[in-house]
Every structure is written in structure tokens, then in C-alpha cells.
Amino acid sequence: MSIIEVRDVKKTYPLGKVEVHAVKGVNFSIEKGDFISIAGPSGSGKSTILNMIGLIDKPSAGEVFIEGKPTSGLSDKELTRLRHEVLGFIFQSFNLIPVLNVWENIEFPLLLGKTRVGAAEKKEWIDWLIDEVGLGDWRTHKPNELSGGQRQRVAIARALVTKPGIVLADEPTANLDSSTGEQIIELMKRINRDLNTTFIFSTHDAKIVDVADHIIRLKDGLIVENRRLNGAGSPGQVRE
Amino acid sequence: MKYIIPRIALRNLSRQKKRSFLLGGAIAFGIMIVTLINGFAGAFIQNVSENFAYLMAGHVFVQGAEKTPSGKRLSVIRDDSIIFAAVRDSGLSYEFATKTSEVSASLYFEGKRIQQTLTGLDLATNLFIRERVVLRQGSWDSIGPDSIILSEKIASRLNVQPGDRITASFQTLTGQNNIADFTLAAISIDSGIIGSVMSYVNLAYINEAIGLRSGEYMALGFMLKDLKASEAFATRLYTSMAGMGIQLFERSAKEESSTTTPFQAMIRAQRKENWEGSRYSVYTIDDIVSQAKQIVVALDGASLVILLVLFAIVMIGINNTFRMVMYERIKEIGTMRAVGVQRKEIKSLFLNEALFLALGGAVAGILLALVAMSLLSLIDFGMNTPAFMIMKNGHLSFFVPPFRAVLNIVVIAALTLLAAYFPAKAAAKMEPAVALRTAK
Ligand SMILES: Nc1ncnc2c1ncn2[C@@H]1O[C@H](COP(=O)(O)OP(=O)(O)OP(=O)(O)O)[C@@H](O)[C@H]1O
Ligand SMILES: [Mg+2]
Numbered sequence: 001m002s003i004i005e006v007r008d009v010k011k012t013y014p015l016g017k018v019e020v021h022a023v024k025g026v027n028f029s030i031e032k033g034d035f036i037s038i039a040g041p042s043g044s045g046k047s048t049i050l051n052m053i054g055l056i057d058k059p060s061a062g063e064v065f066i067e068g069k070p071t072s073g074l075s076d077k078e079l080t081r082l083r084h085e086v087l088g089f090i091f092q093s094f095n096l097i098p099v100l101n102v103w104e105n106i107e108f109p110l111l112l113g114k115t116r117v118g119a120a121e122k123k124e125w126i127d128w129l130i131d132e133v134g135l136g137d138w139r140t141h142k143p144n145e146l147s148g149g150q151r152q153r154v155a156i157a158r159a160l161v162t163k164p165g166i167v168l169a170d171e172p173t174a175n176l177d178s179s180t181g182e183q184i185i186e187l188m189k190r191i192n193r194d195l196n197t198t199f200i201f202s203t204h205d206a207k208i209v210d211v212a213d214h215i216i217r218l219k220d221g222l223i224v225e226n227r228r229l230n231g232a233g234s235p236g237q238v239r240e
Numbered sequence: 241m242k243y244i245i246p247r248i249a250l251r252n253l254s255r256q257k258k259r260s261f262l263l264g265g266a267i268a269f270g271i272m273i274v275t276l277i278n279g280f281a282g283a284f285i286q287n288v289s290e291n292f293a294y295l296m297a298g299h300v301f302v303q304g305a306e307k308t309p310s311g312k313r314l315s316v317i318r319d320d321s322i323i324f325a326a327v328r329d330s331g332l333s334y335e336f337a338t339k340t341s342e343v344s345a346s347l348y349f350e351g352k353r354i355q356q357t358l359t360g361l362d363l364a365t366n367l368f369i370r371e372r373v374v375l376r377q378g379s380w381d382s383i384g385p386d387s388i389i390l391s392e393k394i395a396s397r398l399n400v401q402p403g404d405r406i407t408a409s410f411q412t413l414t415g416q417n418n419i420a421d422f423t424l425a426a427i428s429i430d431s432g433i434i435g436s437v438m439s440y441v442n443l444a445y446i447n448e449a450i451g452l453r454s455g456e457y458m459a460l461g462f463m464l465k466d467l468k469a470s471e472a473f474a475t476r477l478y479t480s481m482a483g484m485g486i487q488l489f490e491r492s493a494k495e496e497s498s499t500t501t502p503f504q505a506m507i508r509a510q511r512k513e514n515w516e517g518s519r520y521s522v523y524t525i526d527d528i529v530s531q532a533k534q535i536v537v538a539l540d541g542a543s544l545v546i547l548l549v550l551f552a553i554v555m556i557g558i559n560n561t562f563r564m565v566m567y568e569r570i571k572e573i574g575t576m577r578a579v580g581v582q583r584k585e586i587k588s589l590f591l592n593e594a595l596f597l598a599l600g601g602a603v604a605g606i607l608l609a610l611v612a613m614s615l616l617s618l619i620d621f622g623m624n625t626p627a628f629m630i631m632k633n634g635h636l637s638f639f640v641p642p643f644r645a646v647l648n649i650v651v652i653a654a655l656t657l658l659a660a661y662f663p664a665k666a667a668a669k670m671e672p673a674v675a676l677r678t679a680k
Binding site: 051054056057076077080081083084085089091093095096097098099100108109111112113158162 | 244248251252254255571572574575576577578579580581582583585671672673676
């Protein structure tokens with residue numbers, strides 16, 4: 001079973017009197033542990049597809065399956081719960097909560113929903129994550145005291161804290177200089193290997209695309225390339 | 241651990257310190273004004289009652305009444321031994337008992353005339369008057385049978401000195417005109433509440449002049465240790481007197497009407513009733529000042545209206561601010577929703593913030609009011625002001641009933657929540673994708 005399956009998905013936005021066909025019917029599936037890049041020029045539909053996989057936007061047609069289950073009939077409450085339990089998010093502009101410090105930002109998702117973790121176990125896990133993203137000395141700092149790269153590291157730790165199966169990152173390096181961006185991608189790749197977390201990130205930076213073991217390339221709302229490189233699955237497999 | 245939403249709400253308040261300070265300040269100001277009014281109204285009854293008690297030399301009163309053959313009602317206690325027996329019987333204690341007769345008289349001295357109520361009591365032995373009335377001229381030793389004690393103000397208006405003879409004209413109990421001469425024995429200091437308005441004469445002397453025999457008088461006042469004990473004292477005395485077979489008027493009137501106070505209604509009911517022989521009525525300072533209670537109700541009503549008006553204005557500010565805040569924090573809303581915060585939690589995030597603002601403002605307002613009250617009560621208005629009846633020894637005094645304070649806080653919290661409710665709901669309704677896109 002694929003961890004994610006996207007079947008005949010279309011997305012149209014109303015824009016005044018006309019309609020924008022942002023995604024025009026795409027099919028692909030993602031396996032557990034994949035490190036996937038969704039590539040393509042600006043306006044090709046990367047964000048739109050990530051939003052639909054991330055259950056923060058709904059397809060106009062088609063179906064997104066998460067862990068084998070269809071998601072189109074779910075209520076807002078159920079979708080929110082699913083996002084909380086199964087998905088992690090990393091944003092282009094970091095999106096930390098400004099009034100919480102580093103430690104609290106990472107802890108935040110654990111305080112939501114029905115998740116109950118023992119205090120000692122929680123502390124150990126968050127401390128491990130903080131060390132893993134290299135912010136051991138910054139626990140009590142507020143987001144506005146951190147650099148862009150540091151903020152994105154906090155965001156990565158926050159995305160991982162609920163131990164989600166899938167982490168979605170829409171252009172996580174776009175607001176960073178290229179060497180910091182590479183470090184962030186390296187970090188994601190390492191966690192992908194260590195924790196076997198599925199990472200799906202969008203980018204139009206060719207260098208970063210190469211780190212992925214599965215590339216989905218978009219153009220004008222359609223898939224033009226779907227290629228598995230090394231690792232899981234058979235290389236070069238294209239399914240459309 | 242789960243209190244992350246209120247925690248963020250509280251911290252969000254400190255993000256725009258100036259804005260929170262202004263809104264909280266507006267709430268605090270409104271609560272302060274309203275608390276001051278409530279505090280004034282709360283002490284009002286107490287002050288009026290205490291002051292009346294001193295003027296009337298008692299907290300609980302027994303009045304006698306009988307009808308003449310012609311049907312005229314006389315106010316008289318012919319034999320008070322039954323009343324004292326009833327007091328002893330029920331084991332009640334009091335500080336002073338004062339026997340009084342009152343008559344409204346015109347006082348004349350060398351062409352000057354002044355209308356005064358003369359209060360007759362036993363000047364030689366009454367402890368209450370000796371403790372409370374301070375003399376400017378003359379002394380208690382110079383008191384004779386025909387003595388009169390006037391306050392400085394009245395004495396100067398009549399232009400009299402101790403030793404001067406003053407003529408009084410008045411009506412006897414049966415309605416005949418009569419005159420009597422008094423000797424000014426002493427002049428009392430105006431500073432005491434009683435001093436400035438009361439004129440005292442000897443009970444025996446005035447009784448004789450209006451046609452009462454010795455040992456008879458109109459009303460018996462009991463001064464208690466504490467004003468609050470009045471009602472219990474009156475009730476037990478009444479029950480005890482009734483138990484001894486003494487004829488009594490009902491303590492409260494059955495007729496309820498909005499235009500009269502219970503006390504007025506009681507008097508009216510007593511007029512209408514048919515009875516013979518002697519009857520007694522028992523009443524307290526509370527019964528007399530019940531009219532003042534209507535003023536308190538009016539003040540409290542006015543304060544509530546002020547609260548609502550002030551906060552209608554504040555609410556507009558809060559509503560606008562929260563609408564603005566919602567757009568400022570749209571990215572956070574989108575982020576939180578993506579990470580797993582439910583709609584209703586977004587709503588409660590905003591409502592919590594509004595609630596903290598309201599509570600913070602309200603508590604500050606009450607503290608400010610308490611400070612203002614203690615400052616205001618330092619001012620000495622003296623005893624000569626016509627407002628002395630509503631003051632405590634010439635100072636403003638305040639008492640905020642805790643229930644009123646809580647009610648004010650609840651009202652302000654409810655209004656603030658209402659003002660923030662629609663922006664909060666709009667924030668909660670926003671789709672996460674829209675919120676995240678709008679933010680970039
Ligand atoms: N809410 C919207 N209303 C109308 N059109 C939209 C909306 N969101 C996206 N679009 C359009 O849909 C198309 C795909 O947009 P999308 O944001 O998915 O592209 P993208 O590949 O992420 O681009 P970029 O690299 O610039 O982020 C674009 O033409 C865009 O203008
Ligand atoms: Mg995009």
C-alpha cells in the first residue's frame with residue numbers, strides 16, 4: 001500500500017469570471033520512506049498539489065488517499081485531526097508562533113488534540129529533536145531572535161514532533177541562501193534515513209532536486225516526469 | 241499542559257502593548273467610575289441610617305397612640321413599664337433608652353422669630369445627649385427645669401446669649417394654642433451632627449406645656465451597639481410585647497404600592513384602622529430611611545446604564561481591534577490550523593484574549609476605584625454642609641457590595657466576549673489554505 005495516492009486530481013480556482021485550472025488531472029503514488037521532490041516552474045501547480053496532499057485544500061475532482069483511506073468525505077474536524085496525527089508541515093516562510101520560544105514552538109503540536117505523552121518522555125524527545133536540528137543553545141529564544149536557517153530548523157523539529165508518517169515542505173529553502181538551503185535539505189535527508197519519515201518537498205532549485213530519490217516534475221498543472229532514482233521502488237518507474 | 245491556547249492568548253496581549261493598554265485602560269476607567277458610584281450607593285444607606293439614628297437618639301423606636309373621644313389620634317405613651325418589661329423579658333440589651341416628646345414651635349426673641357422642632361428629653365439624666373452634644377457656652381450644671389439648648393447657628397440667628405429668655409408658641413396635644421418661656425442654658429457646637437439642627441428642652445417642662453402628665457411622653461428610642469442589630473431587636477421586642485397581650489400595629493403594611501415607601505404605607509394603614517384604647521407601634525431606623533433605599537436603587541440602576549453606555553463605546557473599539565488583529569495574525573491562524581488546531585480552538589484563542597483583556601481592565605479599574613475612594617474619604621467636608629446626612633462624620637464613605645463588583649466584572653466580560661465574538665468566529669471559519677496563501 002502506498003502511503004499517499006493521488007488519483008485523477010484536478011483543481012480549479014475561480015478567478016473573477018474565469019477559472020484557473022491549476023492542476024489538470026494528475027496521478028501518482030508515494031511510498032513510505034520516500035524523499036520526494038516536486039519540481040517545476042513557477043505557477044506549475046506545486047503548491048496546489050502539496051496543499052491537497054496536506055489536506056489543507058480540497059481537490060475539485062479526484063481523490064487523495066492517505067494511508068489507503070480516501071479523504072474527500074471527511075469533515076473539517078476529521079481533516080484537522082488527520083493533519084495533526086499523520087502529517088507534518090514545513091513552510092517557505094517558517095511560520096513559527098512568535099510568542100512561543102524554540103522549545104515551546106516544537107512542543108506546540110503535542111499539546112493539541114488527544115495526544116498525551118508522559119512529561120519525561122516528551123522532554124527527552126523534544127531535547128533529542130533540538131539537538132538533532134542543532135539548536136541546543138537556543139531553546140529559550142524567541143523566533144525573532146533566530147536567523148532564517150535556525151527558524152527553519154525549529155520548523156523541521158516541530159513538523160517531526162508528533163512522529164508523523166509524512167512531512168510536507170513547500171519550498172523550504174526559498175527564503176534561505178543557497179548553502180543554508182543545502183544544509184536544511186541535508187538535515188531533512190538525514191532524518192528521512194534515520195526515522196524513515198516520508199518527505200515531500202517542492203522546489204525549483206535544480207541542485208536540491210538532485211538530492212531526492214523520487215522526482216515528480218510538473219508543467220502547467222500536469223506531470224511531465226515521474227521518476228524514481230535509487231532506494232525504494234524500481235528506478236525509472238513512471239506511472240501516470 | 242493542555243492550557244496552550246489560553247497561554248498563547250495571554251502572551252498575544254503583550255504583543256501590541258500600547259493597544260492592549262489603551263483598550264484595557266478604557267475598560268478600567270469605566271469600571272472605576274461605576275465602582276465609585278456603587279461604593280457611594282453602598283455606604284449611602286448606612287450613613288443616612290447612622291446619622292438619622294443620632295438625630296433621633298435611637299435605632300429602634302416604640303411609639304404609643306390613642307384616640308380621643310372626638311376621634312383625634314394622640315401620640316403618647318402613658319405607661320412605659322410594660323415596654324421595659326417586654327425588653328427585659330426577651331433579654332434584649334441596648335446602650336441608651338431615650339424618652340422623648342416633640343413639638344413644633346415658633347421661637348421668639350426681641351422681634352426675631354424662628355421655626356424649630358423642640359425635642360424634649362430628660363436633660364439632667366440622659367446619657368446619650370451628654371455624651372454626644374458638645375457645649376460651646378454654658379454647662380450641663382446650669383441646666384434647670386425651663387432650660388433650652390440651641391445650636392450655635394440657631395442661637396446666632398435668634399441673637400441670644402445664655403441666660404436670655406426665649407418665648408415659644410405651639411399647639412397642645414388637643415390643639416389649643418399655648419406659649420411657654422425657656423431660658424437659654426447652653427449653646428452647642430455645630431460640629432456634632434445633632435448640634436446643628438436640634439433644639440433640646442426638658443421633657444417634663446414640655447410635657448406639661450403640651451398637656452401630658454409626668455411620666456408620660458411620645459416615643460421611646462433605643463440606641464443599640466450596632467445599627468445592624470436594629471431589625472432583630474425590633475422583631476424580638478414586637479413578639480415579646482405581643483406575647484404580653486399589648487395591642488400593636490402591624491409591623492409592615494399589607495398594602496403594597498409603588499408610590500409609597502413601606503413606612504408611609506404602615507402609617508397610612510394605621511390611620512385607617514379602627515381601634516380603641518392604647519396601641520403601640522415598633523419601628524426602626526431602617527423603616528424610616530426606606531425612602532433612601534429607593535435612591536440607592538436609582539443610583540445602582542444609573543451605574544448599570546453608565547456601564548452599558550461606556551462599554552458600548554469600548555465594544556466598538558474591541559470589535560475593530562480584533563478584526564485588525566485577525567488580519568495581522570492570518571499567517572499564524574493558517575499555520576495553527578495546518579498543524580492541527582481545530583476551528584473552535586482558534587475561536588477560543590481570540591475569546592480568551594478578549595477575556596483576559598476584560599478581566600485585567602476590570603481588576604485594574606476596581607483597584608483604581610479603591611485608591612480613589614480612600615483619597616476621597618480623606619477630604620473633610622465638615623458638619624455644616626447640607627450633605628452631612630449622607631456622609632460619615634463629614635467624610636465621604638464608600639462600601640462596594642462584593643456582589644456588585646462581581647456583577648460589574650461579569651457584565652464587562654460578557655460584553656467584551658460579545659464584541660470579540662464575530663471576529664473570532666471569522667478567524668475560525670477561515671480555510672487554512674486561504675489563510676496561508678493570504679499571508680506571504
Ligand atoms: N487561490 C487562487 N486563486 C486563483 N488562482 C490560483 C490560486 N492559487 C493558485 N492559483 C493559480 O494556480 C496556478 C498554480 O499555482 P501554484 O501556487 O500551485 O503554483 P506553484 O507551482 O506553487 O508556483 P510557485 O513556484 O510560484 O510557488 C497558478 O497559475 C496560480 O496563479
Ligand atoms: Mg508555490
